[in-house]
Amino acid sequence: MIFRPHAYQQHCINKIIEIKKLGLFLDMGLGKTITTLTAVKELKYNRFLVRKVLVIAPKKVAEGTWTREAAKWDHTQMLRVSPVLGSQARRIRALNTPADLYVINRENVCWLVDYYRNAWPFDMVVVDESSSFKSHSAKRFKALASVGDRIDRMVELTGTPSPNGLDDLWSQIFLLDGGERLGKRYIQFRERYFQPDKRGADGMVYSYEAKPGTEASILEKISDICISMKAEDYLQLPDITYHEIPVELDHKSLKAYYELEREMVLQLPEDDETISVTSAAALSNKLLQLANGALYDEDRQVHEVHSCKIEAFMELIESLQGKPALVFYNYQHDRARILKALEKSGLAVRELKTTQDEDDWNTGKIQVLLTHPASSAYGLNLQQGGNHVIWFGLTWNYELYTQANKRLHRQGQKEKVIIHHLVCSGTRDTDVMQALQRKDDVQSWVMESLKARIRKIREGTL
Numbered sequence: 129m130i131f132r133p134h135a136y137q138q139h140c141i142n143k144i145i146e147i148k149k150l151g152l153f154l155d156m157g158l159g160k161t162i163t164t165l166t167a168v169k170e171l172k173y174n175r176f177l178v179r180k181v182l183v184i185a186p187k188k189v190a191e192g193t194w195t196r197e198a199a200k201w202d203h204t205q206m207l208r209v210s211p212v213l214g215s216q217a218r219r220i221r222a223l224n225t226p227a228d229l230y231v232i233n234r235e236n237v238c239w240l241v242d243y244y245r246n247a248w249p250f251d252m253v254v255v256d257e258s259s260s261f262k263s264h265s266a267k268r269f270k271a272l273a274s275v276g277d278r279i280d281r282m283v284e285l286t287g288t289p290s291p292n293g294l295d296d297l298w299s300q301i302f303l304l305d306g307g308e309r310l311g312k313r314y315i316q317f318r319e320r321y322f323q324p325d326k327r328g329a330d331g332m333v334y335s336y337e338a339k340p341g342t343e344a345s346i347l348e349k350i351s352d353i354c355i356s357m358k359a360e361d362y363l364q365l366p367d368i369t370y371h372e373i374p375v376e377l378d379h380k381s382l383k384a385y386y387e388l389e390r391e392m393v394l395q396l397p398e399d400d401e402t403i404s405v406t407s408a409a410a411l412s413n414k415l416l417q418l419a420n421g422a423l424y425d426e427d428r429q430v431h432e433v434h435s436c437k438i439e440a441f442m443e444l445i446e447s448l449q450g451k452p453a454l455v456f457y458n459y460q461h462d463r464a465r466i467l468k469a470l471e472k473s474g475l476a477v478r479e480l481k482t483t484q485d486e487d488d489w490n491t492g493k494i495q496v497l498l499t500h501p502a503s504s505a506y507g508l509n510l511q512q513g514g515n516h517v518i519w520f521g522l523t524w525n526y527e528l529y530t531q532a533n534k535r536l537h538r539q540g541q542k543e544k545v546i547i548h549h550l551v552c553s554g555t556r557d558t559d560v561m562q563a564l565q566r567k568d569d570v571q572s573w574v575m576e577s578l579k580a581r582i583r584k585i586r587e588g589t590l
Contacts, residue, residue, distance in 0.1 A: 151354035185256035188440035192374035258284035288449035381434035452514030458521025489513035
């Protein structure tokens with residue numbers, strides 16, 4: 129695919145090349161990944177200004193997003209991406225594999241710094257979702273800061289640099305400039321820009337608030353090394369944007385998926401033409417369940433197989449930093465596992481059941497609203513409560529899919545609507561996603577894609 133950058137993307141590419149350490153605070157859906165990859169290619173292969181690039185990202189993003197995005201575009205297909213994931217032996221092997229970008233999950237940053245010690249090899253570091261480094265006391269921040277003087281170039285990517293307040297900025301900016309703009313120590317930063325807010329009976333300060341004029345002062349100080357763009361201001365696309373998030377199954381889960389698929393295929397009639405819509409739907413239904421992470425047995429008992437999609441979902445929720453999300457699930461076991469995963473999130477979570485739930489969503493009282501598309505695809509006006517839709521489980525019913533999305537994408541919506549899809553790679557999810565993108569004759573496409581899969585299994589080519 130040919131990449132034709134929008135004006136704002138070209139501006140960001142130029143700034144990454146021009147400014148050695150840059151905060152790129154772009155809203156979700158503005159193309160942070162391909163913008164950064166384009167700049168990396170220019171810096172490495174056209175200007176010879178970088179040698180080895182490290183990307184630090186949330187686990188699910190590290191597993192698939194950077195590799196897929198590089199392979200998607202013609203001009204970045206040459207970039208070799210090595211995911212530094214899994215066991216220690218696998219991570220070490222990945223680090224010793226020749227590549228242009230090494231992608232590691234943020235939980236392993238401390239290990240990586242300790243592994244290289246004084247031989248840190250990465251002269252460029254990209255921190256995807258830099259807000260996860262907002263805590264000045266976190267081990268991952270301290271580890272990365274300890275090798276800051278050996279990093280020549282750094283790009284921080286996030287749509288929400290200060291989700292909980294301006295004090296979240298200090299550690300992120302420190303990684304860029306070593307304390308030049310906001311101070312060498314967090315305590316100094318806090319004393320300069322904040323004042324005590326809440327105190328206990330013993331006089332101890334429990335929280336701080338920004339002093340008058342603080343925001344303008346801080347933003348002025350960091351404006352030369354940070355670019356901030358909101359989707360509603362810069363997104364040069366139609367009013368609705370589709371965001372596909374690849375979810376990589378672990379080896380055990382992928383093996384279980386293929387074994388179930390093969391077992392069910394062997395029970396079908398040998399002749400493709402005699403496969404009924406009912407049996408095809410039953411097979412697809414089972415495979416979609418397994419892609420989501422759990423299965424019903426014959427007694428309707430739930431068996432959880434993996435948590436890969438749940439993990440990706442929670443990372444997406446975290447990246448939204450409290451922005452409201454309308455979540456569509458496909459099966460009741462999806463609903464139960466999602467609710468369990470959100471229990472300790474601290475977010476206002478609700479299932480959409482009554483008109484009161486609808487009203488509370490539209491007045492900003494709910495951050496995660498969970499519902500099944502069949503029960504909420506029509507007649508509901510939810511556009512005032514948020515602009516993010518998350519499809520945890522996909523449906524091949526195109527009408528249901530589009531109508532469900534229209535709950536937010538309708539008159540009265542003031543922001544660009546972003547539709548996120550969690551898609552398990554190498555599973556039936558990818559076929560359904562393609563069917564939805566085709567828009568017409570979805571049922572035929574689903575049947576034909578399933579028959580093609582069945583033929584490959586029977587021929588032993590899969």
